[in-house]
Each structure stands twice: as structure tokens, then as C-alpha cells.
Amino acid sequence: MSGDKVAVHISKELYEKAKKYIEEQGGFESVEELVEFVLGEVLSEEGGEQVFSEEEEEKVKERLRSLGYI
Amino acid sequence: MVSKPHGGRLVDRVARGRRRELLLDEAKELPRLEVGFDRAVDLEDIAHGVYSPLEGFMVQEDYLHVLYDMRLSTDHPWTIPIVLDADPEELGDVREGDDLALTHRGRVLAVMRVEEIYGWDKREYARMVYKTTDPKHPGVAKIYGMKELLVGGPIDLVDELPNPLERYTLWPAETRVLFRERGWRRIVGFQTRNVPHLGHEYVQKAALTFVDGLFINPLVGWKKPGDYRDEVILAAYEALVKHYYPRNVVVLAALRMNMRYAGPREAIHHAIVRKNFGCTHFIVGRDHAGVGDYYGPYEAWEIFQEFPDLGITPLFIREAFYCRKCGGMVNEKVCPHGDEHRVRISGTKLREMLRRGEKPPKTMMRPEVAEAVMSFDNPFVEA
Numbered sequence: 001m002s003g004d005k006v007a008v009h010i011s012k013e014l015y016e017k018a019k020k021y022i023e024e025q026g027g028f029e030s031v032e033e034l035v036e037f038v039l040g041e042v043l044s045e046e047g048g049e050q051v052f053s054e055e056e057e058e059k060v061k062e063r064l065r066s067l068g069y070i
Numbered sequence: 071m072v073s074k075p076h077g078g079r080l081v082d083r084v085a086r087g088r089r090r091e092l093l094l095d096e097a098k099e100l101p102r103l104e105v106g107f108d109r110a111v112d113l114e115d116i117a118h119g120v121y122s123p124l125e126g127f128m129v130q131e132d133y134l135h136v137l138y139d140m141r142l143s144t145d146h147p148w149t150i151p152i153v154l155d156a157d158p159e160e161l162g163d164v165r166e167g168d169d170l171a172l173t174h175r176g177r178v179l180a181v182m183r184v185e186e187i188y189g190w191d192k193r194e195y196a197r198m199v200y201k202t203t204d205p206k207h208p209g210v211a212k213i214y215g216m217k218e219l220l221v222g223g224p225i226d227l228v229d230e231l232p233n234p235l236e237r238y239t240l241w242p243a244e245t246r247v248l249f250r251e252r253g254w255r256r257i258v259g260f261q262t263r264n265v266p267h268l269g270h271e272y273v274q275k276a277a278l279t280f281v282d283g284l285f286i287n288p289l290v291g292w293k294k295p296g297d298y299r300d301e302v303i304l305a306a307y308e309a310l311v312k313h314y315y316p317r318n319v320v321v322l323a324a325l326r327m328n329m330r331y332a333g334p335r336e337a338i339h340h341a342i343v344r345k346n347f348g349c350t351h352f353i354v355g356r357d358h359a360g361v362g363d364y365y366g367p368y369e370a371w372e373i374f375q376e377f378p379d380l381g382i383t384p385l386f387i388r389e390a391f392y393c394r395k396c397g398g399m400v401n402e403k404v405c406p407h408g409d410e411h412r413v414r415i416s417g418t419k420l421r422e423m424l425r426r427g428e429k430p431p432k433t434m435m436r437p438e439v440a441e442a443v444m445s446f447d448n449p450f451v452e453a
Contacts, residue, residue, distance in 0.1 A: 052243075052247070057247060060243065060244050060247045061247060061251070063244065064240075064244060064247065064248050064251070067237055067240075069240075069248050069321065070248060070251050070252070
């Protein structure tokens with residue numbers, strides 16, 4: 001482990017698949033880079049929702065209620 | 071989990087409260103640029119995040135990237151340039167770095183920070199975006215009618231256009247809350263400019279089978295003579311949803327957005343827009359956003375292969391027809407019978423029947439939908 005990095009274990013089969021993917025598709029220098037990218041995408045999706053303040057969200061809900069949507 | 075906004079963050083350029091007051095005050099001293107209805111609609115769509123990640127009208131770098139690579143300079147897929155045009159004499163002394171008040175019919179709608187003023191080649195735009203330079207193409211004709219310069223930069227919306235369909239209007243920030251409230255994780259978007267016939271219903275229900283909710287999102291605003299009026303389309307859909315869909319699986323909301331008739335490129339654009347509303351899937355029609363015979367019937371499907379990173383899944387569902395032998399709505403892929411058994415639904419034919427006050431057969435349109443359309447004195451836009 002160096003710097004801010006930690007080790008993660010993945011199956012050999014998945015590793016080989018990832019390696020083959022990089023050889024065929026390009027775009028990544030290493031399996032590590034691919035794994036970082038995929039994880040980053042997945043995790044940013046989880047946090048990708050717009051965060052309203054409670055007051056703003058209540059305003060939106062009020063309008064949705066008044067229009068009969070909820 | 072609804073779809074992440076395009077570019078990762080839902081844009082909000084609507085000025086509110088004190089900030090809005092300050093901008094309105096500032097606008098009194100600013101040079102003004104009067105914009106037409108189409109650009110005013112673009113302003114609203116940018117400000118409300120419909121065009122996320124765009125924060126304003128495109129600067130040249132983005133414009134050229136979109137024109138030639140179908141991507142923004144950030145590498146996010148984007149296929150239609152969103153640009154503001156102006157004549158040199160209208161801009162007067164306005165320079166890059168200045169603020170500009172954008173007005174429509176004399177009313178200030180937005181304040182823009184001018185980042186760049188640049189020239190453009192309309193013919194090249196037409197060639198790249200529309201794949202034709204033919205002035206008979208309605209999108210090309212509009213481009214040729216635009217002014218000589220483009221002005222790029224972020225905008226802040228300070229006022230909205232009058233909206234006769236306000237009660238049907240939802241913006242992306244609202245649909246995202248709504249989808250979450252309904253517990254929907256997978257949502258399919260459906261774009262339309264027509265009243266629904268059985269073919270539309272078939273396609274929507276086929277898609278709905280695999281997801282949690284259907285977002286029917288008719289485009290409203292600018293229409294050409296002979297088109298269904300906006301309120302007719304909404305009434306027709308309300309009738310369909312009320313009588314033929316289970317409760318709480320459909321959200322019907324109108325979107326005022328410019329129609330460009332750019333075929334395949336516009337199909338991508340429509341998908342990105344629905345991604346911003348929170349859709350995870352998008353139904354792409356045969357000859358989606360096409361006009362005349364400028365595009366092949368399935369070009370709008372093929373272009374999606376070029377965008378594996380779009381972030382919304384396109385659904386390609388074949389056109390449906392009624393088969394007398396099958397006894398229901400089917401498509402080429404599932405019906406083995408010949409043309410003699412098939413009743414194809416023609417939008418033009420339906421329009422003619424409704425215009426004559428004739429109720430279309432049940433094999434084409436639900437009676438409740440036909441009644442809703444026929445309840446209007448004139449369901450069509452007049453010349």
C-alpha cells in the first residue's frame with residue numbers, strides 16, 4: 001500500500017476479464033484504473049441526487065400535492 | 071434510484087428572492103437583447119435544468135465539439151447546439167465579459183454574462199446537425215433564418231414566459247422528488263406531440279412491463295397548422311391514463327421545448343433531456359424526430375450505438391399494428407400473419423377522421439380518447 005491507497009482483492013477470473021477488456025477496448029492503463037473508474041461511477045450515482053433543503057423539498061411536495069401528483 | 075442528471079448535477083439557474091431582485095435592478099442599466107419565443111423557451115429549459123449540464127448558451131468550443139464530435143468539451147454526449155444568435159448592430163458595444171439583459175416582448179427574462187461572441191457557418195451547422203442543407207427542411211430553414219453572430223455564456227433566469235399549461239408543467243427538480251415519493255427506481259420516458267392511438271399505448275405498456283413508472287412528456291409550445299392543440303393532447307392522454315392504466319404508474323407532464331426535427335441527433339437530445347427529469351429508460355420511436363424522408367426509419371435507433379456512456383437506456387420497440395388473426399395489438403417481431411390481417415394505424419388517417427367528426431374504430435383509438443379529442447370545437451391548430 002502506498003500513499004492514500006488500500007488493497008482490495010478481486011477474483012482472478014474477474015481480473016483476467018478486466019485485463020482482456022482493457023486490451024480490447026483501451027481507455028485504461030491498468031486494471032486498477034478501470035476498477036477505480038467503475039467504483040467511482042457507481043458511488044457517484046448513489047450521491048448524484050439533488051439535495052434540497054427541507055424547506056425547498058417541502059415546497060416542491062406542496063406543489064405536487066396541489067396538482068394531484070402525490 | 072432515478073437517473074443521475076447528465077453531467078452529474080442538476081443545473082438550477084433560476085434566480086430567486088433577493089438575488090432575483092438584485093439582478094432585476096442590475097438589468098435596468100444593462101444593454102438589452104430581444105430574443106424570440108424559441109430562444110426564450112431555451113432560456114427556461116436551461117435555467118430549470120432540462121439541459122443540464124448547460125448553464126447557458128454555448129461558447130464556441132462547446133459549439134464546435136457538439137457540431138463535429140457530438141460531445142461537449144467536457145466529453146459528455148450532446149448532439150444539438152444550444153445557441154443564442156444576434157446581429158452585430160443589436161449587440162452594439164457589448165463585449166466579452168459584459169452582462170446583457172435578455173428580453174422577450176420587452177420584458178427582461180434573464181441576465182447573461184457574455185463569455186464569447188463568435189461567428190458561425192449556418193450551412194455547416196445544417197450539414198452536420200440535419201445531414202442536409204436543403205432549406206425545405208423545417209429545422210434547416212430556421213437555422214438559415216437566424217442571425218449572424220452567436221453569443222455564449224451563462225444565464226440567470228429572472229422571469230418566466232406566460233404558461234397557459236402551468237398546471238401540467240413539471241421541471242426536472244420536481245419530477246425527481248415525485249418519482250422518489252412514488253418509490254419508482256426505474257422510469258421510462260415517452261416523448262410525444264400527438265394524441266395517443268393504440269400503437270402508442272402498446273409501445274408504452276410494453277416498456278412499462280419492465281420498469282416501475284411511465285413518464286409521458288408531451289412537447290408543447292410552438293405548433294404548425296394542422297397539429298393537435300396542446301390542450302387536446304393533454305386531455306386525450308388524461309382520458310387514456312384514467313381508463314386504461316393502473317393507478318400511480320403514470321406521470322403526465324408537459325414540456326415546453328423547441329422541436330428541431332433533427333432526426334437521429336435529436337433522439338439523443340430527447341433521451342438526455344428525459345435523463346435530466348430522472349428517467350432511466352427512454353422509448354425511441356421509429357423515425358424519431360424525423361421529418362419528410364431526410365432520415366432512414368431506424369437511423370434514430372442506430373445512433374445510440376455511438377453513445378455507450380449516455381447514462382439512460384434506450385428502448386427500441388417496433389411499431390405496433392392491430393392483427394385480426396392475433397386479435398390484438400402486435401408488432402412485426404411477434405406476429406406471423408400477413409398484411410391482409412393487419413390494420414396499420416396512420417396518424418394522418420386518424421387526423422382526417424377526427425377532423426370530419428368521425429370516431430375512429432376501436433382497433434385504432436380508444437373510444438374515450440376519441441371522445442376527449444372530439445369534445446373540442448377545433449382540436450387542431452389553425453393556419
